[in-house]
Amino acid sequence: MINANITGIASYTPDYVLTNDELSTMVDTSDEWITTRVGIKERRILKEPNAGSSYMGVRALNKLLEETGTKADEIELIICATSNPDYRFPSTASVIAYQCGATNAYAYDIQAACAGFVVSMQSASAYIKSGLYKKVVVIAAEKMSSMTNYKDRTTCPLFGDAAVAVLVEPTEENVGVIDGVFHVNGEGLPHLVMKYGGSVNPASVENLQDGGHYLYQEGRAVYKHAVTDMYESSLDIMARNGLTVDTIDWFIPHQANLRIIEAVGSRLGINPDKVLVNIQHYGNTSAASIPLCIDEYKGRLKKGDKIVLTAFGAGFTWGAMYLIWGM
Numbered sequence: 001m002i003n004a005n006i007t008g009i010a011s012y013t014p015d016y017v018l019t020n021d022e023l024s025t026m027v028d029t030s031d032e033w034i035t036t037r038v039g040i041k042e043r044r045i046l047k048e049p050n051a052g053s054s055y056m057g058v059r060a061l062n063k064l065l066e067e068t069g070t071k072a073d074e075i076e077l078i079i080c081a082t083s084n085p086d087y088r089f090p091s092t093a094s095v096i097a098y099q100c101g102a103t104n105a106y107a108y109d110i111q112a113a114c115a116g117f118v119v120s121m122q123s124a125s126a127y128i129k130s131g132l133y134k135k136v137v138v139i140a141a142e143k144m145s146s147m148t149n150y151k152d153r154t155t156c157p158l159f160g161d162a163a164v165a166v167l168v169e170p171t172e173e174n175v176g177v178i179d180g181v182f183h184v185n186g187e188g189l190p191h192l193v194m195k196y197g198g199s200v201n202p203a204s205v206e207n208l209q210d211g212g213h214y215l216y217q218e219g220r221a222v223y224k225h226a227v228t229d230m231y232e233s234s235l236d237i238m239a240r241n242g243l244t245v246d247t248i249d250w251f252i253p254h255q256a257n258l259r260i261i262e263a264v265g266s267r268l269g270i271n272p273d274k275v276l277v278n279i280q281h282y283g284n285t286s287a288a289s290i291p292l293c294i295d296e297y298k299g300r301l302k303k304g305d306k307i308v309l310t311a312f313g314a315g316f317t318w319g320a321m322y323l324i325w326g327m
Contacts, residue, residue, distance in 0.1 A: 001172065002128065002131070002170045002171070002172060003125075003128075003129070003170070003172070003173065003175060003176040003177065004124060004127075004168050004171075004177045005168065005173070005175050005177075006167070006176065006323070006326060007167045007168070007169045007326070008064050008067060008166070008167035008327075009064070009164065009165070009166045009167070009291060009298060010060055010067055010164070011060055011162065011163065011288075011291070011292050012057075012059040012060040012063065013160075013162045013163075013292070014044045014045055014046040014048075014161055014162075015044075016045045016047045017042050017043075017044060017045075018042060018043050018045045018160075019041070019042045020035065020040070020041055020042065020157065023156065023157055026150050026156075027151060027153045027156055028153050029153045029156075034157040038158060038257045039259065039279055040157060040258070040279055040280060040283045041280045042280075043159065043160030043282055044160050044162060044282060045160065045161055046143050046145060046161040051143075052084070052085075052086035052092070052143055052146070053082050053084045053085060053143045053146075053163065054092050054141065056143070056162065056163030057095075057096040057139045057141035057165070058096050059163065060139060060163040061078075061096060061137060061139060061165040062100060063165070064137070064165040064166075064167055065100070068167055070135070072102045072103070073101065075097075075135050075136075075137050076104065076106070076133040076136065077105055077106050077124075077127060077136045078093045078097050078108075078137045079093065079109075079110055079120045079123055079124060079136065079138050079139070080092050080093035080096060080107070080108070080110070080120075080140075080141055081109075081110050081111075081112065081116030081117050081119065081120040081139070081141075081287035082109055082111070082116065082140070082142055082286075082287060083111060083113050083114075083147075083286055083287065083314070084143045084144060084147060085109060091108050091109040093107035093108050093109050093139065094107045094108075096139060102137075105137075112313065113286065113287070113315055113317055114254050114256060114284070114286045114311055114313030115254070115313045115315075115317045115318055116140060116286065116287030116313070117138065117164075117288070117289075117290045117291050117309075117311065118180065118182075118290065118309055118311050118320070118321045119182060119319070120138045120140070120287075121168070121177055121180070121323075122177070122182065122321065124136040124168045124177075125168070125176070125177040125180075128169070128170050129170075134169060134170055135167070135168075135169055136167075136169075137165055137166065137168070138166045139163065139165045139166075140162075140163065140164050140285075140287040140290075140292075141162075141163035141164075142161065142162060142163070142286040142287055142288045144283075144284065145159065145161050147159075147194060147213075147215045148214060148215060151211075152211075152214070154217070155214075158257070158283055159215075159283050159285070160282045160283035160285050161285065162282060162285040162288040162289075163288055164288050164294075171326060173326060175303065175304070175324045176323060176326050177321065177322075178241060178322045178323055178324060179237060179321070179322045180237070180319060180320070180321040180322070181236050181237050181240070181319050181320055182317070182318070182319035183229070183233065183319060184315050184318075185315065185317075186315065187316070188225065188314065188315050189314075189315075190218075191221040191316075192215075192217050192218070192313075192314040192315075192316070193215075194212075194216065195207075195216055196212035197213050225312070225316055226256060226257075226260050226312040227263045227264055229312050229318040230254070230260075230311070230312050230318060231263075231264050231267045231268060233310055233319050234251070234264070234308055234310045234320045236320065237310075237320040237322050243306065243308070243322065245268055245269055245271070247306065248307065249302075249305040249307060250274055250276055250297075250301070251265065251268070251275045251276070251310075252275075252276045252290055252293050252308070252309050253265075253290075253309075253310050253311070254284075254290055254310065254312060254313070255277065255278060255279035255284060255285070255289035255292075256279075256289070256312070257279070276293050276297050277293070278292065278293050286313070289311075290311060301325045303326060304324060304325065305325040306322070306324055307325060308320060308322055309321045309323070
């Protein structure tokens with residue numbers, strides 16, 4: 001049996017660190033207010049002029065190629081998870097492929113909001129298991145600062161910029177992506193949305209003036225659904241695979257809000273030492289948050305470790321994935 005295994009992972013985060021103290025000079029907030037409510041101390045912001053999500057994706061992919069000894073023309077497929085594409089078209093994946101010299105790769109974007117990485121990994125796994133491709137790269141690239149309103153004290157402390165590239169290859173060992181469960185519910189649209197800039201409300205001078213081209217979020221509704229849905233999908237993936245909180249080695253949730261992470265972990269009854277968290281340093285990097293956390297802690301992961309990932313994002317779209325670490 002062929003499984004899809006992660007054989008390399010590399011990340012890129014911008015140099016500029018936006019601290020809570022600096023944010024408090026931009027909007028009515030404070031380090032104590034932000035830390036108490038969401039657990040974030042700082043986030044990375046891409047400041048380079050005329051640079052979008054692909055700028056970070058290129059750097060993450062080049063680092064991945066160097067670290068794994070992979071040649072760019074060996075890559076057969078690039079899937080880019082992003083809610084912040086460089087342009088409405090062409091795809092950000094195609095920009096990354098071109099700039100990295102991945103001339104033999106097909107490339108496309110997936111838009112599944114903060115669940116983008118696990119959804120993309122499910123797709124990569126399907127390609128690998130079918131035998132269609134042998135070298136797939138999943139990239140999560142999110143310039144969240146491009147959709148953040150820095151006059152909105154309820155949302156601007158949350159988001160940061162990052163990109164992560166993951167190499168997925170076939171293996172006959174019992175490692176890699178084992179299972180995934182995913183859901184979508186369109187009732188979430190009014191609670192978490194960018195109102196303007198799409199075909200419903202195209203960009204115009206008039207609608208730009210009221211801030212509708214920035215991310216809009218109703219925090220209480222999102223919190224409630226995120227906790228419940230990540231909890232239930234995590235239970236589901238564990239039940240389907242005969243796992244318990246005692247038999248899994250690591251739990252890696254989407255890094256949206258420390259209170260959400262703690263609430264999900266508490267409901268599951270999982271040992272906090274098994275829950276990997278880095279939101280305090282990077283904020284919510286949307287689709288990049290789970291792989292960024294994996295990359296930061298990969299030195300602690302051992303081959304054979306059982307890992308549950310879970311994510312929740314706009315749509316609403318959410319799910320969980322079970323993988324066995326194979327590096």
